[in-house]
Amino acid sequence: MRRSVLFTKTTKDISKDEVSRNAQLLLRAGMVNQLMAGVYTYLPLGLRVLNRIEAIIREEMDAIGAQELIMPALHPRDIWDTTGRWEALDVLFRLKGAGDRDLALGATHEEVVTPLAQGIISSYRDLPMAVYQVQTKFRNEPRAKSGLMRGREFRMKDMYSFHATQEDLDAFYDQAIGAYQRVYARLGLGERTLLTFASGGAFSKYSHEFQTMTDSGEDTVYRIPGTQMAINEEIIGDQEALAGIIPNYQKGDEATLSTVKAVEVGNIFKLGTRFSKAFGLTFTDRDGSVKNPVMGCYGIGPSRMMGTIAEILSDDAGLVWPAAIAPYTINLIGLRMDDAGVKSLTTRLYDGWRAQGIEVLFDDRDAQAGEKFADADLLGCPWQAIVGPKGAAEGRVEWKNRATGDKSVLAEGELPFTR
Amino acid sequence: MRRSVLFTKTTKDISKDEVSRNAQLLLRAGMVNQLMAGVYTYLPLGLRVLNRIEAIIREEMDAIGAQELIMPALHPRDIWDTTGRWEALDVLFRLKGAGDRDLALGATHEEVVTPLAQGIISSYRDLPMAVYQVQTKFRNEPRAKSGLMRGREFRMKDMYSFHATQEDLDAFYDQAIGAYQRVYARLGLGERTLLTFASGGAFSKYSHEFQTMTDSGEDTVYRIPGTQMAINEEIIGDQEALAGIIPNYQKGDEATLSTVKAVEVGNIFKLGTRFSKAFGLTFTDRDGSVKNPVMGCYGIGPSRMMGTIAEILSDDAGLVWPAAIAPYTINLIGLRMDDAGVKSLTTRLYDGWRAQGIEVLFDDRDAQAGEKFADADLLGCPWQAIVGPKGAAEGRVEWKNRATGDKSVLAEGELPFTR
Numbered sequence: 001m002r003r004s005v006l007f008t009k010t011t012k013d014i015s016k017d018e019v020s021r022n023a024q025l026l027l028r029a030g031m032v033n034q035l036m037a038g039v040y041t042y043l044p045l046g047l048r049v050l051n052r053i054e055a056i057i058r059e060e061m062d063a064i065g066a067q068e069l070i071m072p073a074l075h076p077r078d079i080w081d082t083t084g085r086w087e088a089l090d091v092l093f094r095l096k097g098a099g100d101r102d103l104a105l106g107a108t109h110e111e112v113v114t115p116l117a118q119g120i121i122s123s124y125r126d127l128p129m130a131v132y133q134v135q136t137k138f139r140n141e142p143r144a145k146s147g148l149m150r151g152r153e154f155r156m157k158d159m160y161s162f163h164a165t166q167e168d169l170d171a172f173y174d175q176a177i178g179a180y181q182r183v184y185a186r187l188g189l190g191e192r193t194l195l196t197f198a199s200g201g202a203f204s205k206y207s208h209e210f211q212t213m214t215d216s217g218e219d220t221v222y223r224i225p226g227t228q229m230a231i232n233e234e235i236i237g238d239q240e241a242l243a244g245i246i247p248n249y250q251k252g253d254e255a256t257l258s259t260v261k262a263v264e265v266g267n268i269f270k271l272g273t274r275f276s277k278a279f280g281l282t283f284t285d286r287d288g289s290v291k292n293p294v295m296g297c298y299g300i301g302p303s304r305m306m307g308t309i310a311e312i313l314s315d316d317a318g319l320v321w322p323a324a325i326a327p328y329t330i331n332l333i334g335l336r337m338d339d340a341g342v343k344s345l346t347t348r349l350y351d352g353w354r355a356q357g358i359e360v361l362f363d364d365r366d367a368q369a370g371e372k373f374a375d376a377d378l379l380g381c382p383w384q385a386i387v388g389p390k391g392a393a394e395g396r397v398e399w400k401n402r403a404t405g406d407k408s409v410l411a412e413g414e415l416p417f418t419r
Numbered sequence: 420m421r422r423s424v425l426f427t428k429t430t431k432d433i434s435k436d437e438v439s440r441n442a443q444l445l446l447r448a449g450m451v452n453q454l455m456a457g458v459y460t461y462l463p464l465g466l467r468v469l470n471r472i473e474a475i476i477r478e479e480m481d482a483i484g485a486q487e488l489i490m491p492a493l494h495p496r497d498i499w500d501t502t503g504r505w506e507a508l509d510v511l512f513r514l515k516g517a518g519d520r521d522l523a524l525g526a527t528h529e530e531v532v533t534p535l536a537q538g539i540i541s542s543y544r545d546l547p548m549a550v551y552q553v554q555t556k557f558r559n560e561p562r563a564k565s566g567l568m569r570g571r572e573f574r575m576k577d578m579y580s581f582h583a584t585q586e587d588l589d590a591f592y593d594q595a596i597g598a599y600q601r602v603y604a605r606l607g608l609g610e611r612t613l614l615t616f617a618s619g620g621a622f623s624k625y626s627h628e629f630q631t632m633t634d635s636g637e638d639t640v641y642r643i644p645g646t647q648m649a650i651n652e653e654i655i656g657d658q659e660a661l662a663g664i665i666p667n668y669q670k671g672d673e674a675t676l677s678t679v680k681a682v683e684v685g686n687i688f689k690l691g692t693r694f695s696k697a698f699g700l701t702f703t704d705r706d707g708s709v710k711n712p713v714m715g716c717y718g719i720g721p722s723r724m725m726g727t728i729a730e731i732l733s734d735d736a737g738l739v740w741p742a743a744i745a746p747y748t749i750n751l752i753g754l755r756m757d758d759a760g761v762k763s764l765t766t767r768l769y770d771g772w773r774a775q776g777i778e779v780l781f782d783d784r785d786a787q788a789g790e791k792f793a794d795a796d797l798l799g800c801p802w803q804a805i806v807g808p809k810g811a812a813e814g815r816v817e818w819k820n821r822a823t824g825d826k827s828v829l830a831e832g833e834l835p836f837t838r
Contacts, residue, residue, distance in 0.1 A: 007486045007550050009539050033535055039491045041535055044550075047488055067426045069466055072458045073492070073555060074572045095514035095524075097571070098561050105514075105524075116452055116460055120428050131426050131463075136492060136555060142517050152516070153493045 001044075001328065003363040008043045010375050021216060022307035023147025025319055029378050031310075031327075038144025038152035045361075045379065046306070048327040050155065053302045053309075054134050056186050056324065057157045060179040064172075066130040066159055071112045073136065077102035079111040083278050091139040105138035110297060113160045114275040117293075124164045124285050127293060128172060132159035134302065146218070148307030149263060159298040162276075164285060169270060169294045176298050180210055180266050187305060188313055188322035193265065194230040196221050197245050203272025203294075205244065206235070210266035210300075214312050219264055222257035231257065263308055271295040319380030320403050328361035330417065331381040331402075335369045341392035345412070349385060349397070358417050377402065385415065420463075420747065422782040422794075427462045429794050440635060441726040442566025444738055448797050450729075450746075457563025457571035464780075464798065465725070467746040469574065472721045472728075473553050475605050475743065476576045479598040483591075485549040485578055490531045492555060496521035498530040502697050510558040524557035529716060532579045533694040536712075543583045543704050546712060547591060551578035553721065565637070567726030568682060578717040581695075583704060588689060588713045595717045599629055599685050606724060607732055607741035612684065613649040615640050616664050622691025622713075624663065625654070629685035629719075633731050638683055641676035650676065682727055685719040738799030739822050747780035749836065750800040750821075754788045760811035764831070768804065768816070777836050796821065804834065 008030035017037065018024055026032045031046030042050055058068065074097070080086035086094075086104070093105040106112070113131065121129060137156040144152050159176070163169040177195065184193040189212050196209040211221045211230060221230040224246055235241045236254055243249045276282070276292035285291050313320045323329060330353060334346040350362045361381060363372050369388075376384050386398040397415060400407045427449035436456065437443055445451045450465030461469055477487065493516070499505035505513075505523070512524040525531070532550065540548060556575040563571050578595070582588040596614065603612040608631050615628040630640050630649060640649040643665055654660045655673055662668045695701070695711035704710050732739045742748060749772060753765040769781045780800060782791050788807075795803050805817040816834060819826045 004544075005484075005548070007488065007539055007548055011538065030539075033538065035491050035531060036493070036495045039493045041488060041490045041531065043488050044486045050489075065424075067463045069426065069460060069462050070469075071460045072454050072572050074455070074458045074557065076455045093514055093516070095512055097512070098559055098563075112454060112460065119430065119452065120426055120449075125423075129424070129426055138493065140517055144517075153491050 001361050003361060004365045006044060006361075008045055010378055017145075018147065019145055020147035020149065020307075020311070021314070022149060022311040025310050025314055025378075026148065026307070029319055029380070031319075031379075032148065036152075038141055038150065038154075040148065040151065040153075040303075045327040049321065049325050050302055050306055052325040053187065053305050054155070054157070057183055057300060057302060058134065060183050060186075061132045061157065061159055063182075064130070064175045064179050066132045066161075068133065069131050070133045070135055071106070071109050071116070073106045073138065075104045075106055075112065077104060079115065080104055083111055083275065085111065091141055093138050093140045106135070107137060107139045108297075108299075109133070109135075109158055110160065110271070110275045110295075114279040114281050114295070117162055118279065118281050121162055121281065121283055121293060123283055127162055127164040127283060128168050130159060130161040130172065132157055132298075146307070148303045148310070151303060154301055155303040157300045157302060161296040161298070162281075162293040163295070164283065164291070164293065166294055169296055173268065173270060173296050176268055176296070177208065180268070180298070180300065183300065184210065184212070184265070186324055187309060188324070189265070189309065191228075192312065194221060194223060194228055194260075194262065196230040196232050196262075197235060197241070198232045198267075199234045199241075200270065203274060204270035205241065207267065207269040209264050211262035212265045212308055212312065213260045213262045214308070215261050216311055217261040217263040219262050220259050221262050222254065223260055224257060230260070230262075263304075263311075265305060265308055266298075266300040268298045269296065271297055314380070317374070318378030321380045321382065323382045326381050327379070328359045328381045330358065330360045330383045330385055331376045331379060332360050332362045333372050333376055333384060333386045334362070334364055335372065335386065335388040337364055337366060339389040339392065342387050342389055345392045345395070345397070346387050349387070349412070349415075353417060356417065383416075420780050422780060423784045425463060425780075427464055429797055436564075437566065438564055439566035439568065439726075439730070440733070441568060441730040444729050444733055444797075445567065445726070448738055448799070450738075450798075451567065455571075457560055457569065457573075459567065459570065459572075459722075464746040468740065468744050469721055469725055471744040472606065472724050473574070473576070476602055476719060476721060477553065479602050479605075480551045480576065480578060482601075483549070483594045483598045485551045485580075487552065488550050489552045489554055490525070490528050490535070492525045492557065494523045494525055494531060496523060498534065499523055502530055502694065504530065510560055512557050512559045525554070526556060526558045527716075527718075528552070528554075528577055529579065529690070529694045529714075533698040533700050533714070536581055537698065537700050540581055540700065540702055540712060542702055546581055546583040546702060547587050549578060549580040549591065551576060551717075565726070567722045567729070570722060573720055574722040576719045576721060580715040580717070581700075581712040582714070583702065583710070583712065585713055588715050592687065592689060592715050595687055595715070596627065599687065599717070599719065602719065603629065603631070603684065605743055606728060607743070608684070608728065610647075611731065613640060613642060613647055613679075613681065615649040615651050615681075616654060616660070617651045617686075618653045618660075619689065622693060623689035624660065626686065626688040628683050630681035631684045631727055631731065632679045632681045633727070634680050635730055636680040636682040638681050639678050640681050641673065642679055643676060649679070649681075682723075682730075684724060684727055685717075687717045688715065690714040690716055733799070736793070737797030740799045740801065742801045745800050746798070747778045747800045749777065749779045749802045749804055750782065750795045750798060751779050752782045752791050752795055752803060752805045754791065754805065754807040756783055756785060758808040758811065761806050761808055764811045764814070764816070765806050768806070768831070768834075772836060775836070802835075
């Protein structure tokens with residue numbers, strides 16, 4: 001993509017309302033634009049990052065046998081009345097449709113997926129089954145000051161699983177934990193992300209959050225030393241629960257756990273039969289008996305992931321995207337594009353890389369070197385290839401690693417990613 | 420994909436509310452599920468079709484240099500007040516957000532894209548610029564009885580272009596017509612789709628609809644003989660307009676045009692400066708003068724396209740998807756899966772095709788032959804490969820073209836798509 005025609009501009013003018021580091025960086029970089037608090041446009045560069053995060057999540061959900069579908073955002077009131085959440089869920093957006101009918105905007109989709117499964121699941125032979133969607137969700141958050149980390153409109157991957165037995169749910173739930181851990185690893189957050197025990201509600205001892213350690217996190221969790229596991233604040237006072245989690249637990253051990261600030265980047269939950277009972281979803285078991293499937297739900301927010309990565313994997317100069325989700329692999333910078341040698345070499349590199357399927361953002365603008373360097377650091381593509389008049393005359397390119405700042409001067413043929 | 424684990428079931432029980440042919444077929448096939456009138460879940464097979472339609476549209480928009488972004492669905496009232504459409508657009512969903520703030524759900528996005536462009540377009544050097552999104556839109560339609568062809572929640576590709584001059588808009592608009600025509604051709608509707616002149620509003624003599632001829636269409640258009648062009652009802656009485664459209668027009672010629680029923684599958688419009696003026700979007704031209712960009716907008720609904728294709732390209736037995744958007748290329752049918760030979764041959768074919776990247780739906784269910792045949796015809800994959808015990812013993816497969824019904828019996832090595 002040529003920067004001269006890209007629908008974006010970097011900026012230093014950020015609204016004072018944007019107090020979060022992720023929003024400041026993403027707005028300055030022109031990756032997103034704020035329409036109102038908690039509601040953002042994804043500009044072309046930002047959309048590329050979001051799409052890549054979502055693709056990684058899809059791959060890992062597909063790998064454990066879940067099937068993608070997409071459910072609506074507009075819901076009739078009656079499904080929310082069935083579970084009592086029309087009244088109980090305070091972040092639900094409520095509105096009126098044709099004929100003065102009460103509608104809600106989808107904040108979560110248990111109320112849709114459970115009756116949907118009724119037409120499809122009727123026998124033990126139809127189980128287990130897991131479906132997911134990657135979809136825009138709406139929550140009327142009273143405060144939305146955390147940039148992409150808490151939106152009123154945001155992207156969500158929500159998966160729902162249906163099982164004939166608790167044991168089968170337990171086994172799939174463990175598979176889902178593995179899938180989530182692979183997602184965080186691929187997004188560059190594996191080592192910072194803790195499988196965190198949280199309270200489980202009526203149907204399960206625990207639920208689990210995935211908490212990524214960062215000083216800007218809203219949550220505090222208690223890390224179990226020497227592990228990638230933690231305990232959240234809800235259950236740190238529950239000694240019976242702790243005994244089930246911490247190996248060789250002794251009363252008082254919890255005082256030795258280290259507290260860390262973290263942001264919740266995923267949440268998985270054993271729902272039991274709460275929703276299948278509410279909607280009368282049943283299946284006929286092997287022995288002819290009629291039962292409610294036990295269910296699990298598994299959520300991860302791609303837009304929140306994007307905000308978290310922006311917040312954590314960045315430095316004073318700007319964003320630092322992991323290669324797996326960077327908007328472009330190489331930011332090619334031509335200094336003095338009016339120089340024939342620069343124009344010739346940069347164009348050759350740009351065309352050559354693109355012919356190999358390598359994604360290149362080509363800063364071909366008529367702008368000062370300082371502006372181009374600052375922009376490239378701000379946008380955070382993993383590699384920068386810098387061509388000035390002197391280098392072009394000698395057939396040499398400066399090659400910079402955005403994350404480390406390491407630079408080397410290479411002949412055209414020595415460049416990585418060139419044949 | 421193995422049919423035995425697919426999250427879908429075909430059905431004969433369709434709500435009597437569903438009067439449209441496309442909804443009946445898509446519901447029977449388990450491609451979509453209705454949550455409320457005009458609001459559908461896309462089940463795995465349906466989502467695959469929708470995704471392919473959207474991918475084709477994206478390719479053609481990218482090919483004319485448009486850039487993809489995604490704008491929000493939640494809008495603050497003030498942007499709609501700016502254009503007077505908070506009151507004027509009757510299908511706008513209105514709701515309350517935090518702090519009792521008036522919000523709208525995005526029914527179209529001129530009100531978002533124009534102020535968004537303000538931060539990006541400031542000079543003639545930033546023009547022309549075209550951006551598009553593929554997004555879920557919301558319209559509070561009083562009636563929604565046409566299945567996927569008129570939804571309250573539906574998918575939309577909307578593109579917006581910005582130009583320094585009317586001539587530049589005109590040239591891009593013609594490019595967009597070409598891109599749209601390529602989309603319809605790739606979706607199998609090229610010959611049935613007419614470029615249709617419609618009224619243009621304050622800034623343009625005409626706008627254009629793309630109308631696909633079908634007896635179930637809501638619109639009537641007047642086809643110009645020997646062309647892929649038509650005139651809509653709004654302007655058939657306007658002789659001055661007709662003279663500009665029909666070559667060698669003589670008064671009364673319009674009576675000789677043949678009327679056809681059609682469904683609108685796209686709409687493009689020259690907006691002029693209506694929105695750039697309303698939002699104060701300006702650029703500094705080459706001579707230093709400050710001007711409003713002229714704009715165009717270009718809409719096509721992927722979900723409506725899916726409904727239209729289901730409605731038109733189908734027969735008494737069910738859906739008939741063009742290969743470019745079929746959920747799977749081959750529907751492999753094993754008859755008597757308890758037969759060792761059938762199991763062995765179907766599994767070998769399934770694994771072999773998949774290893775080549777060919778998408779196969781494998782009906783491996785324990786079900787009657789008649790049910791499998793009927794299901795395969797209903798789902799509408801382009802090819803069926805049928806393996807029964809006798810054929811398996813002889814290494815032979817029945818190969819059926821869904822569209823024509825042509826069948827042949829082939830040895831394993833003679834099958835298309837096998838090495």
